[in-house]
Amino acid sequence: MQTAESGTPEGGTPGRHGTPGRGKGEPGSGGGAGRPDGGRWLDDGLPDPRLLRFELIIVLALSLGAAAVRAVINFTDVVTRPGGLNDYAANLNSSRADRPWFDLAWQLVSISVPLVPVLLVGYLLLRELPAGRGPGMRAIGFDLRRPGFDLGWGALVAAGIGGSGLLLYLGAQAAGFNLTVVPESLPGEWWKFPVLIASAIQNSVVEEVIVVGYLLRRLSQLGWAPIAALLFSSLLRATYHLYQGIGGFIGNFVMGVIFVLLYRRWGRVMPLVVAHAIIDIVAFIGYAVLAGRVDWLPTP
Numbered sequence: 613m614q615t616a617e618s619g620t621p622e623g624g625t626p627g628r629h630g631t632p633g634r635g636k637g638e639p640g641s642g643g644g645a646g647r648p649d650g651g652r653w654l655d656d657g658l659p660d661p662r663l664l665r666f667e668l669i670i671v672l673a674l675s676l677g678a679a680a681v682r683a684v685i686n687f688t689d690v691v692t693r694p695g696g697l698n699d700y701a702a703n704l705n706s707s708r709a710d711r712p713w714f715d716l717a718w719q720l721v722s723i724s725v726p727l728v729p730v731l732l733v734g735y736l737l738l739r740e741l742p743a744g745r746g747p748g749m750r751a752i753g754f755d756l757r758r759p760g761f762d763l764g765w766g767a768l769v770a771a772g773i774g775g776s777g778l779l780l781y782l783g784a785q786a787a788g789f790n791l792t793v794v795p796e797s798l799p800g801e802w803w804k805f806p807v808l809i810a811s812a813i814q815n816s817v818v819e820e821v822i823v824v825g826y827l828l829r830r831l832s833q834l835g836w837a838p839i840a841a842l843l844f845s846s847l848l849r850a851t852y853h854l855y856q857g858i859g860g861f862i863g864n865f866v867m868g869v870i871f872v873l874l875y876r877r878w879g880r881v882m883p884l885v886v887a888h889a890i891i892d893i894v895a896f897i898g899y900a901v902l903a904g905r906v907d908w909l910p911t912p
């Protein structure tokens with residue numbers, strides 16, 4: 613499905629046979645429109661591909677690329693220790709201070725700061741065209757134009773992926789291929805569940821906006837083949853979940869493939885944000901309610 617602002621699902625400028633096009637302003641072609649500040653824009657309104665590559669590296673280094681590096685280090689540390697992976701725990705939402713109000717303050721900071729790269733992505737999408745005339749977040753379908761569609765399909769996707777993901781995790785953890793994931797270990801304060809819900813929403817917004825909408829748009833504009841972009845996006849998602857273990861890596865790779873295909877079909881990340889948020893909310897709150905009360909849910 614095409615977005616409203618572009619002729620291709622991922623925002624590339626249509627070229628021959630529907631592939632992302634370049635203008636006469638491509639480096640070495642001798643064309644290109646000038647800018648008042650002395651920069652160069654291609655005829656399709658995009659900056660030099662070298663700038664797009666540099667921009668992409670910066671955004672990933674500030675967000676999920678850095679998370680992937682940390683996840684690889686964590687996994688390497690655990691896998692080189694004695695015992696199996698399921699002898700260790702991966703804590704997702706844990707206490708950050710021994711006094712409740714300071715703990716709450718740190719929780720809110722840890723939720724808010726990772727959203728800054730999302731704001732940067734919105735700014736960069738506006739700056740795709742001179743004078744800030746770019747499409748912004750509408751280019752990737754991160755808006756409220758279709759709430760019924762987004763909520764309905766998001767809930768359906770969450771139901772399908774969430775259930776199968778839980779079964780994969782339980783099997784991988786029992787087989788020793790996954791760490792014991794502890795979705796939350798917060799104190800029983802009044803703000804516990806609001807913080808867990810906010811954390812889930814933050815995860816979904818950061819991941820789907822950056823690793824699906826923005827990343828696929830930029831790779832398309834850089835001329836990547838669709839299959840290569842799909843594999844890169846899915847592999848990145850899997851890698852920054854590697855701290856959970858091999859099961860988490862495989863499960864999130866499959867989820868990444870599905871999400872990329874759905875994004876290309878719908879041209880919107882909002883249903884994916886909704887699906888991801890529902891999955892995480894159920895996981896976080898479900899663990900808080902059930903941990904220690906049922907036998908089938910692994911705990912440290």
